[in-house]
Amino acid sequence: MKVVTRFAPSPTGTLHIGGVRTALFNYVYAKKMDGLFLIRIEDTDRQRSTKEFEKNILDSLSSIGLNPDLDPINQSERTDIYTKAANEIFNSGNAYYCNCSKDRLDEMRSLQQANGQKPQYDGKCRNLNLEKSDNTVLRLKTPLDGQIVMKDYVRGDISFNNSELDDLIILRSDGTPTYHLCNVVDDFEQGVTTVIRGEDHISNTPRQIHIQQALGYPELEYAHLPLVLGSDKKRLSKRHAATSLEEYKNEGYLDSAILNTLARLGWSKGEKEVFYLNDLIKDFEITEVQKAGAIFDMTKLDWLNTQHLANLSLDEFKTHLKPFLASINININDHPKSDLLIDAMRSSESNLLNIAKGLSPYFNGVDEYEPKAVKKFLAESGNVLSSISTILNDLEHWNEENIDIALKEFQSSSGLPTPKVNQPIRIALTGGTKSPSLGLTLEIIGKNDSLFRISKALNFIS
Numbered sequence: 001m002k003v004v005t006r007f008a009p010s011p012t013g014t015l016h017i018g019g020v021r022t023a024l025f026n027y028v029y030a031k032k033m034d035g036l037f038l039i040r041i042e043d044t045d046r047q048r049s050t051k052e053f054e055k056n057i058l059d060s061l062s063s064i065g066l067n068p069d070l071d072p073i074n075q076s077e078r079t080d081i082y083t084k085a086a087n088e089i090f091n092s093g094n095a096y097y098c099n100c101s102k103d104r105l106d107e108m109r110s111l112q113q114a115n116g117q118k119p120q121y122d123g124k125c126r127n128l129n130l131e132k133s134d135n136t137v138l139r140l141k142t143p144l145d146g147q148i149v150m151k152d153y154v155r156g157d158i159s160f161n162n163s164e165l166d167d168l169i170i171l172r173s174d175g176t177p178t179y180h181l182c183n184v185v186d187d188f189e190q191g192v193t194t195v196i197r198g199e200d201h202i203s204n205t206p207r208q209i210h211i212q213q214a215l216g217y218p219e220l221e222y223a224h225l226p227l228v229l230g231s232d233k234k235r236l237s238k239r240h241a242a243t244s245l246e247e248y249k250n251e252g253y254l255d256s257a258i259l260n261t262l263a264r265l266g267w268s269k270g271e272k273e274v275f276y277l278n279d280l281i282k283d284f285e286i287t288e289v290q291k292a293g294a295i296f297d298m299t300k301l302d303w304l305n306t307q308h309l310a311n312l313s314l315d316e317f318k319t320h321l322k323p324f325l326a327s328i329n330i331n332i333n334d335h336p337k338s339d340l341l342i343d344a345m346r347s348s349e350s351n352l353l354n355i356a357k358g359l360s361p362y363f364n365g366v367d368e369y370e371p372k373a374v375k376k377f378l379a380e381s382g383n384v385l386s387s388i389s390t391i392l393n394d395l396e397h398w399n400e401e402n403i404d405i406a407l408k409e410f411q412s413s414s415g416l417p418t419p420k421v422n423q424p425i426r427i428a429l430t431g432g433t434k435s436p437s438l439g440l441t442l443e444i445i446g447k448n449d450s451l452f453r454i455s456k457a458l459n460f461i462s
Contacts (some may be wrong), residue, residue: 003035004191010042011054014244018228021262026196027066031281044323060245064255082177085185094214097136098125120166138171148206153223153286160206166414182352184211186309194221229293252352257305265294274307302350330363341444344436350357368430373427381424382461398447404439
């Protein structure tokens with residue numbers, strides 16, 4: 001039997017980073033098993049679902065390399081299929097019409113809660129043989145005793161007492177199908193064999209198994225993934241970090257680094273840290289996914305992104321960097337030593353946007369200095385910069401090696417520590433305290449421009 005997995009997002013917002021992790025695990029498992037990965041858009045919530053969000057989800061998945069093997073389907077276009085399935089359940093004697101009013105249900109639940117009971121439908125209409133009308137819903141006849149045992153690749157066998165599950169609604173009074181019915185019918189119609197989703201769906205599973213049984217559908221395999229959590233071990237939200245895939249891509253995190261980070265949320269492979277998609281397909285084992293919540297750590301994403309950036313060739317790196325330079329009006333070809341500069345700066349920050357911003361002083365000069373850097377290193381360094389300016393002006397051969405020798409000789413003769421010499425120069429050249437090695441930075445900027453920037457800094461100090 002061919003393995004078929006599916007990712008089933010609701011288009012009520014942009015693609016959440018936790019959703020990408022779920023899609024990734026579905027994709028990788030399907031590919032590892034030489035199966036199919038499918039996408040289903042669960043857009044039955046017509047008030048909150050939009051085509052704009054649907055496009056964002058599909059475009060985002062495609063951009064990161066998680067393409068479905070067949071065209072996605074939309075639940076909003078399949079109501080007739082769900083209605084037919086609901087009628088089959090009714091005709092088989094596994095469902096009944098209920099006309100209990102909202103007021104009665106509210107009163108019933110309040111009384112149950114007051115008595116310390118779990119609020120659930122009491123089955124009043126179960127054996128009344130009511131006919132369909134404008135004010136009836138269709139309820140599934142849940143078995144009154146026994147258990148449902150779900151086999152889960154992550155959590156082992158999970159059992160549910162049928163007595164804890166009430167008769168859920170599968171068709172509303174207006175004839176529209178409910179989530180559980182749509183979910184079960186679509187899994188069957190799409191040929192899904194393996195449901196990989198977040199652990200927040202565990203409680204849905206026994207209800208869906210009952211619907212499967214009422215329709216005579218085959219059993220499915222399940223794997224419920226640990227939730228993606230913030231540093232405080234609560235569900236990841238904007239108070240912890242950006243939550244949409246789009247935001248991370250816009251900041252210049254590589255697709256491969258994002259997938260690498262998400263794959264490590266709940267799964268690991270010994271001491272190996274850096275993975276690409278093909279590595280994941282080869283190494284991933286669904287039974288190795290942990291049960292505990294997975295902490296999303298920005299420092300881990302930053303570190304992995306630097307590893308993936310470092311593994312790019314210079315031409316690949318420039319291709320990825322160009323849009324971020326263009327966003328701050330920099331043409332990569334405007335610098336006479338662009339390759340040397342970009343190769344030197346490619347590990348200066350953890351994402352492409354910040355690398356692009358860090359390159360700005362090399363293309364546009366320095367208009368202002370970081371206040372903390374001024375206070376710590378620049379404000380009292382007039383004499384150092386004056387001496388350095390004279391030494392650099394006298395250099396005949398302007399290259400990294402000669403510049404480094406001149407700076408070391410000055411430091412040795414002055415008796416100053418390295419930061420007292422190098423950081424004032426670095427601030428004068430770039431506006432801040434980050435740059436490649438100082439000799440290389442001076443070589444890249446050039447003699448005339450370097451001396452001009454040092455002079456400008458001296459005027460700023462005075």
